[in-house]
Amino acid sequence: MFETIRSYSRVLMYVLVPLIIGSFVLVGVDSYFNLRDGANHAVAKVDGHDIKQSEWDAWFRQQIEQFRAQAPNVDLRMLETPEMKRQALDELVRERVMRAAADKGGYNTSDERLLAFYRNDPQFAPFRGPDGTIDRARLEMAVAAQGMSVKGLEQRMREMLALRQVTLGLTGSVTAPDATTSTALDALFQQREAQVERFDAKAYATKVNPTDADIEAYYKDAAHQAQFRSIEQADIEYVVLDLDAVKKGITVSEDDLKKYYTENVKRYTVAEERKVRHILIKAGTSAPEAERTAARTKAEALQAELVKAPATFADVARKNSQDAGTAERGGDVDAFIAKGDTDPAYETALFALKPNEVSPVVVTPEGFYILQLQAVKGGDVRSFESVRAEIEDEVKKQLAQSRYAEAANEFTNTVYEQSDSLKPVAEKLKLEVKTAKGVLRTPQQGADGPLASAKLLEAVFSSDSLQNKRNTEAVETKANQLTAARVTAYHPAAVRPLAEVRDQVKARLVAQQAAALARKEGEARLAAAKAAPATAFDKPAVTLSRAKPGDLPRDVVDATLKAPSASLPAVVGVDLGDQGYAVVRITKVLGRDPVVADPKQASAQYAQAWGAAESDAYYEALKSRFKVKVMAPAATAEEKTTDTVASK
Structure with a gap:
């Protein structure tokens, strides 16, 4: 009973956060941002309507606050980057596009659909009664604790559900054909047996020795100079x-401190808490009058008995209490209760008792209680000093x-x-x-x-x-x-002098020349293997799949699984760039990896991915329809600043 408010406050965080994160209502933009230079600068345009710099700022701040509510221990400074701000702009543009599509399509959320959301969404389970209806009083109490109203919450839910309808027809109706799904799953989960011969560039590093002319040429090559630029x-x-x-x-002053203490002495008083035994004779307010009368009569009889023999309270509770959670403990609530934790009538009676004293019968919505105070703690006032x-x-x-x-x-x-x-x-x-x-x-x-x-x-x-x-x-x-x-x-950012980066240039050049040697020998080995594919490599065979690549580079695994398998053995070469080269001889196709995924689950995931792809394609079409244009935000002017200052 006295956990009600605490429980629903916790539950509401799970109800509101997903809705607020999907919220499509911008919070107010404070005057500080409106007065900043560029606040009215248009950063994007959707369906002929501008998105202002101030709206972008407000949207980004709103998202930061939502992250703060979800993860209070995360360092939010990591989110305040140009990349995250641009991502926020992309999300704001997407919201405006979907809003325009919903408006043009006449999508709206009926009362029936909103009620169905209440009944079916698991977030609202704590607020549903046995018949599935929402207890609005409990919901209003929980919503108010978060500074909102049920009306405001429902408005956000209506908007969220309306915008969902824009793509629901795509994401909710995708059926992937069996043949297509099978081909895709083969590509993802197929295994092949192969022999791999590596030509590691590092093994060739001792065979190259760049000259001074080579080093200078590499350094002066415009394609390489970015590697040696200092950071601005x-x-x-x-x-x-x-x-x-x-x-x-x-x-x-000391007098002011003492005055503050006197005026706020309650803040320095340890809250009093009380431990209690109770007996409950159930008869809710909706019970028939005869049942209520009989329950009260029984409670009064027990109370009269206990006043005469308070030491028997535990035994009487075990035999008579209808509170299943405490009866077997002799009515012991097994917790200290503070003011505000429980029913007002129960609380008034409890905090009026002396130790071991038995209360009069207490009338509550659940029925009739008899209380006995066991212990008191707290209530002490801390001294000024x-x-x-x-x-x-x-x-x-x-x-x-x-x-x-x-x-x-x-x-x-x-x-x-x-x-x-x-x-x-x-x-x-x-x-x-x-x-x-x-x-x-x-x-x-x-x-x-x-x-x-x-x-x-x-x-x-x-x-x-x-x-x-x-x-x-x-x-x-x-x-x-x-x-x-x-x-x-x-x-300013500038290319560092050759003398300063000579060792770095040489190391890069050695790696490049070593990789070239590795590639040359690898390509020669590939040509020989293709000329005699039946000749086995002097390497052990390994089983490869995308789920289990072993210690091989992803490029080697991809090339192995993409190679035509109509005629085996098949031989392919893989250029690994600075890492060197690899030659692969494929000997067997083994089918899908059986431990990767349940076939039904994999098919469902593929259908979901297909639906997401179609949804993204539809969004791109909507962007074209509503003539979306994202302008360079004012912040990009800093690039011009850097160039101007550097030139001076």
């Missing part, structure tokens, strides 16, 4: 304003939060108005000027703090920052944290 980097200094920085400048440090930190934190907005405004104005140095803002707000060398354009794995922010790095590598060495704008690098940076030295 910047040395920077930066200052950070956050709640901790504001808090450092705050002092609180024991919580002083905790209070001081809390008060400073609250004051810092109230003063942060003013400090943030001053920080933003100062770094802009005195843009040639960060010292003025550091001195005014008592902040530390930090430095970092070799900062790259994108966040690096393991980066921490503001340098893990893609927004800050975008500002650092802007044209104004690189060309004029001006302060960046104040960038929100996380909640309640602003950072401004200034480039002290810029190192």
Whole structure:
């Protein structure tokens, strides 16, 4: 009974998260993003309607928050990359295309379909009664705990189900022909017996010795110079304003701390919990009146007996209680109960008892209870001295939060108005000027703090920052944290001098020449084997499949399984690039690997893959129909910045 609210709050996370992740309603775009340069820049167009930069930003932030809700321990900085942002734009475009298709197709979700979703989707099982209907009171309680309404949830569900209909006819009706499925499964799971002779490039490395002229020619070849380019980097200094920085400048008097303690003493009181035995005589509120009356009479008789002999409570409970979970333990609930955990009437009676005292009969929706208090814990008030440090930190934190907005405004104005140095803002707000060398354009794995922010790095590598060495704008690098940076030295990407990379060039050239020797000998061996295919290789036969490639490169396995098998033995050569060469002699076709997959399951998976392929093809057709155009987002201007600065 007293676990109800907790249980449904947990369940609701599983109900809402899949719906919200598939949600197609954009959250509001805050004024900060609307005011940013380029916020109204169109990044894509679908069916004649623009997708603005601000909408893209909002969609990406929404997805980040959804990831945070699902996986609170994941470092979300790994998601704030240009690749993830572009993926978010692709998903936003897809949503708009599907929405346009749903609107043009007249798809909608009827009340009947919504009710069927309620009845059949396993996410709503905790809210369904025995007859399959949804208990809206419980659902509303759980939804409200997540800051939503049932009406809002249903609107999102209607939109999700309507958009599903756009491709349901494809993904839900695919039937793969037996012949096609069999051919595909053969390609995936077939096994072949073969002999493989490897010509490993490493074995030929000692046979080559590039000259100085060879090394210089390889280095100067335009096709190779990208291998020897240094990475674009910047040395920077930066200052950070956050709640901790504001808090450092705050002092609180002893009187104010004691006043806070007095006003919030309940926060420093350990919650009282009580352990109880009970007897339940069942008679729910929907039971006939005669049954309720008989149950009450029995409960009152037992209560009168127990008041006279409270020590017999456990025995009486074993014989009379109709609570199957506690009767055999003599009515022992076997848990401490806090206020708010259980039925209000039950709670009132329990917290009015003294140890071993028997309560009057308690009327609840389940029936009639008799309680006996076993033990009490908690209820103690911690002394001011024991919580002083905790209070001081809390008060400073609250004051810092109230003063942060003013400090943030001053920080933003100062770094802009005195843009040639960060010292003025550091001195005014008592902040530390930090430095970092070799900062790259994108966040690096393991980066921490503001340098893990893609927004800050975008500002650092802007044209104004690189060309004029001006302060960046104040960038929100996380909640309640602003950072401004200034480039002290810029190192554009450039081809490193030959003297610096000579050993690297030679190593690559040796690998290339060794691979060429391996390829030459391998091709000669292939020609000889084709001339006499019946002659066995001096190598043991191995059984290969895509599921069990052994230690062979994937290219060797693929070539073995793709080779024509009408006439065996068959011989094929495989160019492995820098790794060398391989010659394969196929001797037997063994059929499908029996341990790879159940045939029925494999067929179902193939049909599912086919349906997904058809769905993707249909989406491409819809993109053409609705004239989808994805423009280069404003962020790509950074590439021009790099070229401009490098040329100078």
